[in-house]
Amino acid sequence: MEAAFQRELRVQTLHEGQALCSGSDEADCLWIVDEGLLQVMAGSTIARRGPGEIIGEMAFLRGAPGSSPVRGNDVVAASRSKVWRIDRSTIDGLAGETRALWYETVARALVAKLDEASLQRANQARDLHRGDRAIARLVCPEGVQATSAILLNGAEAIPPVRRMAVIWFSDLSGFSAHSEGRDAVEVGATLRRLTDPQVEEIQRSNGQVDKHMGDAVMAFWLCPDAPR
Structure with a gap:
């Protein structure tokens, strides 16, 4: 599979803070991180990808065949980084067995990321529960609900009610x-x-x-x- 990509791989070098893609871009390629660290953003950093990891495959596989899916998140270099770009046309041109092996590799990467996301979600739920318990010692139940709403929604203040x-x-x-x-x-x-x-x-x-x-x-x- 590596030999099949050798002729088509294109290297991109990014400086710290430089965007690799934005959430509105067409998902016409994916990347493999060679050096550095990249951040997947949704307002704030939701994941980091380092050497050997794939970026952009979720959006790349989104949508029906023949459609033009778009990215779901921004990706920004956290440090000076180098990535290898793989275009959709390159993958579409692979022979059957090589293409199947590639998609199996992508599927394994997706499973690893889903496991990571599930662990993050469980940790966040545990932290929220601990926070609610701590707040409940200091304020009434409505106060717990209002405080939790602020933490989840990012509001700056609880509106007063008479x-x-x-x-x-x-x-x-x-x-x-x-x-x-x-x-x-x-x-x-x-x-x-x-x-x-x-x-x-x-x-x-x-x-x-x-x-x-x-x-x-x-x-x-x-x-x-x-x-x-």
């Missing part, structure tokens, strides 16, 4: 005096024993804890039927 609510404040009488001179771990355990039942009852009645303030708890209940 709502009627019932506000709850509670305080443990005499707790400050009780805590003086006691071990911090013991004080913390006692505080949790006394405030956790409050939090459970608030949440059970569809209230939301806004914050803990020392031995005090602030909570609220939204009034969905009240005029805004």
Whole structure:
């Protein structure tokens, strides 16, 4: 297969920051990275390709036979790089067995990239879940949803909403005096024993804890039927 490409391969040298292709280009070729590092972009970097890796084969294979598919992403050199270009006409001109071997090679490269993408997606889902759990310790469920929406959609701020609510404040009488001179771990355990039942009852009645303030708890209940 290598001998079949020798006459047709064309080398391209790219400087750092130079685009190899854009997302709107016709997918009439693909490339093999010889030197350097290239970034596949979709606003930000979604993948990096180094020596020996294929670039552009997904778009190259997209669409029905005879159609002219376009690229889905920009590809930019992350450093001075060299790639070998393989035109569609070169692949179309391969003999049957050689062409089948080439497409098998491309298929293996695609499977490796799909495995990489699946792993990235699993890691991102795990990170989002951890982030939601951390945020849930500090804000109400609506706050978790709004914060997650900002992280996912890239919004700069949460738009304010005017709502009627019932506000709850509670305080443990005499707790400050009780805590003086006691071990911090013991004080913390006692505080949790006394405030956790409050939090459970608030949440059970569809209230939301806004914050803990020392031995005090602030909570609220939204009034969905009240005029805004």
